[in-house]
Structures are given as structure tokens and as C-alpha cells.
Amino acid sequence: MTTKPGKQASRFDPEPMPRRDFLGLAALGSAAAAVIFSLFGMLRLPKAAVLTSPSKKFTVTLPDSLGPEEAYVPEGRSVAVYRDAEGVFAISTICTHLGCVVNPNSEGFECPCHGSRFKSDGTVTKGPAPKALLWLKVSADGTQVQIDENEEVPAGTKV
């Protein structure tokens, strides 16, 4: 309540905001702030700073008999490795739709889960896959080939 000039404010006049209301609001606000901050703190927990995924880098020796257009799938890996006149390249066999493992065939790849089909360069020809299969980073050293499943390279990169 505003007081008129020249008139002394009486202690019986109601305050603009009663003290109890102010203190109550302040308490409520600080409690809410504490809850929100602690929630944010707890929300950090479910996403680990370092994920427990195993290493995706591995080395294989390509068999000499491997011809062009022929896929070599290293044991225990979801990768198809090819060798042609231009060099060695690797295509991930994890479907870009929902993560099933696609099977290489004579025309390219085929996904067992929802029927996506891919050409042998990984581009989609049929089904729900939203994008082409990933090309993976390859470094060749004689017959030894090192592949990193976590590192993507532009399609068409051959070494």
C-alpha cells in the first residue's frame, strides 16, 4: 500500500506484501530450485562418460582367392570386405533401418527383418531403410587389412 506524501505510514496499515507470504514464497522457491538442480544432477547419471562398447577396430587377412564382387565377412563382425581392381573397401552390414544384420548376396544385400534391399555399393533399392549402408574406414598393408567399424567414410572410398 502506498502512503500519501506527508502522511506517516502506520504500522497498522497492511504491508504491500505480507511478510509471511514473502517468506513462504521464498521457501517454496528455494525448495523448488533444490529439487530441480538435484534432478538435473541425477539425470546426468544414466549416460556414462565412457561407454562400455568393445573396440570396433580389427585386422583381417583377406584370402588370396577373394574375387571382385565377392563379399568376405570376417568372423564375428558385421562387415563385408571387398577387393577389386581399384582397391579394398568395407561396407557395414548393419541395416540403417533398425539395426538387423543384412546378408550379402549376388545382387547386393538383403535385410531379414523388414525386407530392405541394397545394391552392392550399399544404396537402398527396396524397403524401409532410410539411407545407404555405411562405408567403413579401411587401411590396407599388403594382405593385412585394418577396419574400424566406428569410423565412417564417404561411399566409394577404396584403398
Place this chain on the structure above:
Amino acid sequence: MDKSGRSALREIWGNLLAAPGRVYKTAFRSGRPTTDRTRSSFVFGNLFLHLHSVRTHIWSLKWSTTMGLGLISTAAFLITLVTGILLMFYYKPYPDVAYQSMKDIHFVVPTGRFIRNIHRWAANVMVVAVILHMARTFFTASYRKPREFNWLIGWGLLVTTLALSFTGYLLPWDQLAYWAITIGANIAQSPREITDALGITAYFDVGGLQRVILLGSDEVGAEALIRFYLLHVMILPLVLVSLMAVHFWRIRKDGGIARPENVDELIGDKERTSYPVFTDQPEKTYHLAAIVKGKTPAVGNGPENSLPSMPHLFYAELGVLMFTTLICLALALISDAPLKEIANPLVPENPAKAPWYFLGLQEIVSFSAFTGGIGIPALVWLGLGLIPFLDREKEGTGKWLGGPGGWSLFAWSLLVGFGASIGIEAFAIYFGWLREWFPDVPQLAITFINPGTVLTAIYAAYSIYIVRRYDSTRAGAVGLFTCFLCGFIVLTVVGTYFRGPNWEFYWTPSDWPGH
């Protein structure tokens, strides 16, 4: 002195003999529920029963009012709770070890397989009962004022039930589980379909974040298993129980089961005379705790057309509990819960199928992961939540298909619902879809134009037509809800029975190519 000592001993002996009877009497203070008074205290004197009112309206006791569906859901949950705790004695949530412990439960543990079968069947019964319970509440327009909030609680319970069921799916760590969760986790990642198309995934990757938080890793492994286990046995049951408590409490606070305005006419006089209770109807009842503002449920109203909850309601409830248990036991005896080979991250199950209630969505997922996995479910879920706030009409509350349109509108909606969904499925199976016609079509086009969205658009258009024709929101809601129910059934049946390897269409599993 000697004498009185002996009498004290005699008294102790007497007290000892009387102790069992006195324990009973201190536990159950009222006598046998034979009079109105003892029947009342039977209810409010018991912690587990006092959520019920002392007397129950005859309309609520009619079988056709609720069909006991809410109670069947509850009973099924209680069964999964008991059997789930028993399974936890042996189950170990670590990859490979988990599978071995499932094998132990199946082949070594006495009654282990039976308990697991009951657990699985009770979970399925619960999902079915929860969906039917929602349909019952919808078709009797019971979500209306003052029950809007309880509809929302039920809305949360539906999602929690589905989440509980889905998290349980991973735990056996067999092929079925592993690939269903791989697909589920990638559906969580599917907002990338949109962010990739817009080229903003590098800055704003909701999909990737959702997947990492769900799995705790880049792939389905030990972290994912312990997360799903924790959700399944701890977090989600706590959420479910809390929501259930509010749900039940609100039934009381909202005035019991919804009933029609002219319920007294509908019931008639005959039942009132056959149970001569409270013949002197009290003029008033008082709120016991304090004098408060607002209506207390029975002020100025005698408890007309009601019966004592004990025995009328409780015997019915007991019957439903026993019926649910019987169903679960019978199914568990007839059919074993599946346990396939141990999870193999290199060879997908073919076909890899989600739990049955998600197979309808998987049909749409087989065109676009985002639309089928997130877009349409979110739309349906939001629509369901909005129902009680959009339909503010009064006509027909508490009656099956009460309100404008009635049963003929329902029949037409069934026709449209089944017709459109079967039609669009047949079209897509026979002619293929955009990518088969134009191989270069961008994914974003399929995300927005696929059988799922086309079906949704047809249903929405039909519902708008119905709103205009009957000049009623309720009629439109009945149309839309019925249509979506039909679409859910058709897509689920196609996904369950007519999809084989590579998600191709087959009339029967015997036509599937051999491996």
C-alpha cells in the same frame, strides 16, 4: 498368599487358552458380517478393503457395466507380481548367464517352467484386459466430468503396462529377446530419420541420445540388460503401483462407477424391495473428519439403489480374481513360454518379431521407423489423453454407446475401420509402396506418406465427417476410437500371422521358405 498365587497361574492358563480367539478379535473387531452394521465395519475396519465404499450401487454391480475388466487387469498384475518375485530367486541379469538361468528355470527348478508360463500369460492377459478396460471406459463415456483425471491416470497405466511387458521381453536373452530389443532401441533412435533429412543430426541428436540412455552403450549388451531388468522389476512396478493407488482412490472420490442419469428408472423398484436395508433413509450424513465446504457424497441423499459391499461386491470381485487366475493357469498349462537359442548379435532372428501388441506398429515400421515407432503412437496417445477434455457433452454418460449415433454409428465405424485398414494393407502388399515405384524417392517422403499415415488420414477425415453429420464431438470420438481399434486389430493380425521371413507376406507359416 499361596492361594492367590495359584489363582494367578490359573488365570494365565485361561488367558493362554483364550489367546487365539482374542488375537482374532483384536484383528477383526466387528463380528460376522450378518447385519448392516457389521457389514459396514467389515469394509471400513479393514485396511485392504476400505478403499471400497460400504455400499455399492446396483448399477455398478451389474456385469454389463464394467465386465470386471479393471479388476481382471489388477488380478493379472498381482499374479505377475507373485510369479515375478519367484522367478527372481533364480534369474541372473547378465548376458549369457541370464540365458543359462532361464534354462535352469525351465529344466531344473521345480515348477520353474510352470511359474514362468503363468508369469508370461498373466502379462499378456493384463495387456489385453487393460486395452479392453480402456475401450469399456470409452464406449460408456465414463471419462466425462468428474472422471477426466482418472482417465488420464489410466492413460499413464496403459503406457506403463506396455513398458513393463516390453522390458520383460529382453530378460531371457534369447534370439527373440535380443532382436526385439535391437529393433526397439533403434526405434528409439528413429527421430534421426527426421534430423538426418534436415541435416541437423550432428547438432541435435535426440534419437541417438534416447538409444544410448536406453541401452547404456552403443549396443545391446550387459548395460542394456541391467537397465531393462531394473526397469522391469523395480522402477516400472513402483510407477504402476503408485498410479494404481491413485486410480482406485479416484474411483471413490469421483463418485464410483459412472452411471446414467436416469439410472433409477432403468433399475426399477424390484431390487430395492428385495434387500430391506436402511428402510429409514437418513436425512443427512455428516463428514466425519471436519465440517468442510463442498458436497460430501451422501448429504441429503439416502443410499438408494445400493447394496452392502459385503457380500455383494466382494464376492463378485473374488469371482473375478478366481476367474483370472483360472485363465492364466489354464493357458500356462496349455502353452509354454518360448525360449529360443541364445542371443547371437551376428545372426538376426528371421522374421524378428516384437511382442504381439507391437506387431501392428511393426507393420508401419516396415515402411518408416519413425512414423510407426514414434509418430503414430505419439499421435494416438495424445489423442487418447485429450478425449475427456474435447468431449464435454452430457448425453449418454454411463451407457454403452450412449450419445448421438449410438450402435448404428458404431457399426458404420467398424465397417470403415476394418475396410480402410484391410484395403490399405492389401494395396501395399499387392502393389508395393513408393520405393518400389520410384527407387530414388527420399526417405522423408515415405516418413510422411506411408500406409500408416494414409490410414490415419482416412480415419481422421471420416471422424470429421461424423462430427459434422451428428453435430457432436462424442460421435466423432466414437468414430475415431472405433476406427483405430479396428486398425490396431487388422495390423496386429497381419503382423502376427501373415508376415514371414524378410517381412514378406505369406498366407500361412507353412509357406515360409525353409532355411
